[in-house]
Amino acid sequence: MIPMENNCLLACVFVPVIGAFALPLIGRVSELARNLTALALVTVSLVTSLFLAPAAIAGHVISVSYSLPLGFNFILTADALAVFMAAASSLVGAIIVLYSFGYISHYNNRNEYYLMVTLFLGSMMGLVYSGNLIFMYLFWEITAIASWRLIGFFREKEYVLKADKAFLVTVFGALVMLLGFIYIYQVTGSFDLSAIKAAFKNNAIPDIAVALILIGILSKSATLPFHTWLPDAGVAPSPVTALLHAAVLVKIGVYVFARLFIATFTLSQIWHTVVPVIAGVSALVAAGAALVETDMKRIIAYSTVSQIGFILLGFAVSNEVGVVGALLYILMHGLAKGGLFLCAGIVEQNTKTKDITKMGGLIATMPVTAFSFLACALSVMGVPPFGGFFSKYLVFSGAATSGSIMITSIFLFGAFLTLIYLFRIFNMIFLGDPQKPPAKEGSGVMVLSVAMLAVLSIAGGILIKYPSDFVQTAVKQMMGI
Amino acid sequence: MPSLMILIPLFGVIILNLVFAVNSRMKKAAFWLALAIFSLQVVVAVFHHPALWNDSLGRIDSFLNVSFFVDHLSFIMFICIGMVSIASLFVARYGMKDEDDIFKFINLLIMASIGMSGIVMVKDIFSLYVFMEITAVSSFLLIAFPRSLESLEGSFKYLILSSIATVLMLTSIGILFLAAGGTDFDAIAAAIGASYENALVLAAIGLFICGLFIKGGLVPFHGWLPDAYTAAPAPVSVLLAGVVTKSAGIYTMIRITTSLLPHYQSVNNILMLVGTISIFAGALAAIGQDNFKRMLAYSSISQMGYIILGLGTGTILGIAGAVFHLLNHSIFKSLLFVNSAAVEKEIGTSDMNRMGGISQKMPVTGTTSVIAFLSTCGIPPLSGFWSKVIIVIALWQAGQYAYASLAIIASIITLAYFLSMQRRVFFGKLRAGLENLKDAEGGVLTVSVVLAALTIGIGIFFPFVFNTLILPVKEILVR
Numbered sequence: 010m011i012p013m014e015n016n017c018l019l020a021c022v023f024v025p026v027i028g029a030f031a032l033p034l035i036g037r038v039s040e041l042a043r044n045l046t047a048l049a050l051v052t053v054s055l056v057t058s059l060f061l062a063p064a065a066i067a068g069h070v071i072s073v074s075y076s077l078p079l080g081f082n083f084i085l086t087a088d089a090l091a092v093f094m095a096a097a098s099s100l101v102g103a104i105i106v107l108y109s110f111g112y113i114s115h116y117n118n119r120n121e122y123y124l125m126v127t128l129f130l131g132s133m134m135g136l137v138y139s140g141n142l143i144f145m146y147l148f149w150e151i152t153a154i155a156s157w158r159l160i161g162f163f164r165e166k167e168y169v170l171k172a173d174k175a176f177l178v179t180v181f182g183a184l185v186m187l188l189g190f191i192y193i194y195q196v197t198g199s200f201d202l203s204a205i206k207a208a209f210k211n212n213a214i215p216d217i218a219v220a221l222i223l224i225g226i227l228s229k230s231a232t233l234p235f236h237t238w239l240p241d242a243g244v245a246p247s248p249v250t251a252l253l254h255a256a257v258l259v260k261i262g263v264y265v266f267a268r269l270f271i272a273t274f275t276l277s278q279i280w281h282t283v284v285p286v287i288a289g290v291s292a293l294v295a296a297g298a299a300l301v302e303t304d305m306k307r308i309i310a311y312s313t314v315s316q317i318g319f320i321l322l323g324f325a326v327s328n329e330v331g332v333v334g335a336l337l338y339i340l341m342h343g344l345a346k347g348g349l350f351l352c353a354g355i356v357e358q359n360t361k362t363k364d365i366t367k368m369g370g371l372i373a374t375m376p377v378t379a380f381s382f383l384a385c386a387l388s389v390m391g392v393p394p395f396g397g398f399f400s401k402y403l404v405f406s407g408a409a410t411s412g413s414i415m416i417t418s419i420f421l422f423g424a425f426l427t428l429i430y431l432f433r434i435f436n437m438i439f440l441g442d443p444q445k446p447p448a449k450e451g452s453g454v455m456v457l458s459v460a461m462l463a464v465l466s467i468a469g470g471i472l473i474k475y476p477s478d479f480v481q482t483a484v485k486q487m488m489g490i
Numbered sequence: 491m492p493s494l495m496i497l498i499p500l501f502g503v504i505i506l507n508l509v510f511a512v513n514s515r516m517k518k519a520a521f522w523l524a525l526a527i528f529s530l531q532v533v534v535a536v537f538h539h540p541a542l543w544n545d546s547l548g549r550i551d552s553f554l555n556v557s558f559f560v561d562h563l564s565f566i567m568f569i570c571i572g573m574v575s576i577a578s579l580f581v582a583r584y585g586m587k588d589e590d591d592i593f594k595f596i597n598l599l600i601m602a603s604i605g606m607s608g609i610v611m612v613k614d615i616f617s618l619y620v621f622m623e624i625t626a627v628s629s630f631l632l633i634a635f636p637r638s639l640e641s642l643e644g645s646f647k648y649l650i651l652s653s654i655a656t657v658l659m660l661t662s663i664g665i666l667f668l669a670a671g672g673t674d675f676d677a678i679a680a681a682i683g684a685s686y687e688n689a690l691v692l693a694a695i696g697l698f699i700c701g702l703f704i705k706g707g708l709v710p711f712h713g714w715l716p717d718a719y720t721a722a723p724a725p726v727s728v729l730l731a732g733v734v735t736k737s738a739g740i741y742t743m744i745r746i747t748t749s750l751l752p753h754y755q756s757v758n759n760i761l762m763l764v765g766t767i768s769i770f771a772g773a774l775a776a777i778g779q780d781n782f783k784r785m786l787a788y789s790s791i792s793q794m795g796y797i798i799l800g801l802g803t804g805t806i807l808g809i810a811g812a813v814f815h816l817l818n819h820s821i822f823k824s825l826l827f828v829n830s831a832a833v834e835k836e837i838g839t840s841d842m843n844r845m846g847g848i849s850q851k852m853p854v855t856g857t858t859s860v861i862a863f864l865s866t867c868g869i870p871p872l873s874g875f876w877s878k879v880i881i882v883i884a885l886w887q888a889g890q891y892a893y894a895s896l897a898i899i900a901s902i903i904t905l906a907y908f909l910s911m912q913r914r915v916f917f918g919k920l921r922a923g924l925e926n927l928k929d930a931e932g933g934v935l936t937v938s939v940v941l942a943a944l945t946i947g948i949g950i951f952f953p954f955v956f957n958t959l960i961l962p963v964k965e966i967l968v969r
Contacts, residue, residue: 077953078953078956078957078961079807079880079883081953143879146870147870147871147875150869150870150875151870151871153869154864154869161917164847164917164918164919165918165919166913166918166919169913169917169918170913173909173910173913176905176909177902177905177906177909180867180869180901180902180905181902184898184899184901184902185898185899187879187882187898188882188894188895188898191879191882191883191886191894192886194883194886195886195887
């Protein structure tokens with residue numbers, strides 16, 4: 010055990026979680042200082058995660074634990090899966106915080122905004138590194154609280170209602186999941202993941218527990234039938250939707266799926282059919298909804314629901330190729346979908362509407378946003394050489410090798426629909442007759458952030474070697490190959 | 491020493507009326523005397539040094555002819571009683587403007603706390619009854635304090651139902667006295683153990699438990715509770731919800747079931763059933779309420795259900811969870827009632843339809859309310875989460891899977907009504923006509939902040955609190 014790395018691990022979680030509460034105080038003194046502090050806190054997570062990366066790639070597992078009564082031990086574990094996930098989410102998170110400097114600067118409640126965003130990202134780190142079910146649940150719920158306040162950021166009545174809806178749905182799922190955890194606790198006498206892994210080494214986990222936990226995962230990852238809160242949550246400010254619905258929050262569910270059902274337990278055979286079917290239905294229904302919606306942010310939100318289906322598919326087939334694809338998908342989709350939401354935010358702020366039928370020709374006045382949007386959209390569609398191509402290809406390849414041709418073709422159709430609705434939204438917003446009066450380009454930091462995400466989406470494809478090496482180590486570790 | 495917990499406040503009341511009643515300046519100082527008494531109570535209970543508690547007062551004790559005893563459960567109750575009384579005291583000073591009123595209120599408050607301190611220290615069933623009556627009579631007067639029609643009605647309802655409870659319990663005490671030849675807990679426990687299947691003894695147990703259900707406001711004996719909580723003046727609501735029903739109903743239930751009926755599975759089954767019904771009935775009724783305090787009252791019924799449910803497991807973990815939830819609930823529910831008092835005082839009504847967006851004008855009240863209700867719903871990392879999760883784990887380990895699932899799912903109803911409250915009262919756009927709203931005065935805000943800090947602190951330092959304060963309570967089972 011190298012103490013330096015243990016400290017890094019603790020800092021990665023607790024610096025943003027505790028630091029978040031200082032932000033409103035700093036905000037009273039200076040806006041700029043608060044913004045920069047928020048960015049710095051999130052960057053601490055990114056830097057510490059990257060610092061842990063070499064050890065993780067080399068296959069070391071760094072762990073910090075404190076013994077508590079009743080098997081509630083506080084454990085942080087940094088293996089390759091956790092480090093990858095933490096780095097991916099804090100990278101997108103940091104860019105989103107940067108974008109917020111411009112976007113949020115003229116609304117009320119800015120102090121609360123930065124507090125909640127930083128707290129959210131910090132608890133995300135806690136969730137990712139947590140080696141204990143009860144603390145995983147604890148951080149899971151803190152992210153729910155933060156997203157509740159963030160969705161209700163504009164205090165309009167209907168917005169607050171939608172925030173409450175999102176909170177209720179995700180908390181309902183989480184409570185059911187908690188029952189599943191308690192079921193496991195009853196069998197193993199511990200919430201500690203390594204103890205649970207040892208207890209379930211030779212036998213599959215009870216199906217009831219899987220079903221209970223799966224409800225929690227589906228509600229958090231906005232998969233059918235618990236997906237309706239996600240499009241509704243589009244009323245939040247755009248950086249929040251990017252953060253919650255594209256990059257970080259919805260990935261919590263699939264991450265926990267990977268962490269529990271691949272890295273810790275073995276699932277019984279039936280789930281390898283049930284989960285892909287749920288994912289497939291979810292992917293198709295959401296893609297259909299995205300085709301007919303006219304609200305820009307709802308389209309992108311439905312697209313997220315649809316894409317989450319692909320990630321779940323990759324994990325559920327649970328062969329090496331599929332899981333590698335799904336993990337890469339988390340990264341690529343986070344970058345690209347975050348970019349789409351942020352572009353939508355720029356468009357929305359400058360045209361004062363979210364209805365795509367009332368837009369057109371914006372490419373003339375906001376070229377950077379338009380090209381960034383296009384790049385991110387191409388990545389989500391899975392067009393080479395963008396990052397999204399490799400992840401989508403690997404997921405399909407994994408599904409095909411597992412022999413489920415039926416399900417693979419459902420998803421192929423889903424991928425085809427993705428192509429259509431993303432081209433549709435791009436056409437309606439950026440091409441066609443120009444709008445009167447022509448809208449301006451967004452402010453400097455906002456355009457810079459979306460351009461960064463677009464560049465990263467391309468770079469993710471061209472430099473696919475680096476993330477994929479990392480992910481392959483993670484998968485080998487998870488599946489014990 | 492334990493008898494000092496009664497004697498000091500009693501002398502306090504006497505001094506109050508002999509010395510402090512002389513002029514209005516002295517009457518103002520009564521507040522500080524009461525504050526000192528309650529603070530002392532909290533401090534000696536938190537740092538329960540054995541040297542302090544084991545000394546008997548020799549001559550005074552033999553003169554009074556009482557035998558009090560304290561254990562860790564009593565300490566937790568002392569903390570609750572002292573803390574909630576302090577909160578109530580601050581709310582009274584903030585809410586009541588007439589000095590005479592405050593003075594009378596303080597007298598009654600100390601009397602009620604003497605009653606409750608007695609309840610948690612006695613070990614014979616008749617003294618228990620006497621102290622319960624002291625508490626109840628002070629509560630009637632406190633509820634009727636403003637002498638409005640509404641408050642008299644609430645007080646009258648409580649009086650009637652409380653008398654029924656008293657009659658039930660007295661009858662039961664009579665029968666048990668006949669069976670055991672004494673009223674000491676140990677004697678009665680032995681008698682119950684010996685005449686296990688005697689119908690009369692069983693009836694006595696049933697009657698006593700029904701009486702306690704009434705006192706604790708559990709469904710279906712809860713009719714008095716929402717009226718009394720709503721009609722009572724703000725500081726009294728804090729006291730009632732925070733600690734009176736808990737010590738008279740819930741604490742006594744814990745003490746009676748563990749000391750007298752440790753091996754009655756049928757009693758445990760009844761407790762779990764009544765607990766679950768209370769959880770759901772209270773939560774469902776709370777959804778439909780328009781009055782802030784009434785919603786909180788129904789919420790209390792629901793949360794009392796959790797405590798009884800945990801108690802019904804009969805295991806160490808279940809009882810520890812129940813006691814932990816009792817402590818947590820008395821903190822966050824007092825906090826909510828303190829905040830409701832602030833809102834009611836500043837706006838002039840507790841009708842939620844006439845509020846909206848007041849967080850902007852009352853930031854401290856708004857924020858602390860969010861913390862309190864998230865804790866009530868059992869959202870981590872706040873204190874309510876840990877106590878609920880311990881109760882659910884205990885239920886699961888006792889093989890009560892259905893009750894465990896119901897207890898967890900009920901949390902979502904709790905969240906639903908609190909979110910509706912939050913949306914109508916604190917969140918959202920400021921309602922027209924409330925532009926000049928101010929936050930409550932410093933004393934009350936301090937109380938809110940301290941209670942909110944406790945809710946967060948117990949949540950974060952849960953292992954420490956659980957090990958040092960809650961887990962020693964298991965001695966009541968293994969005695």
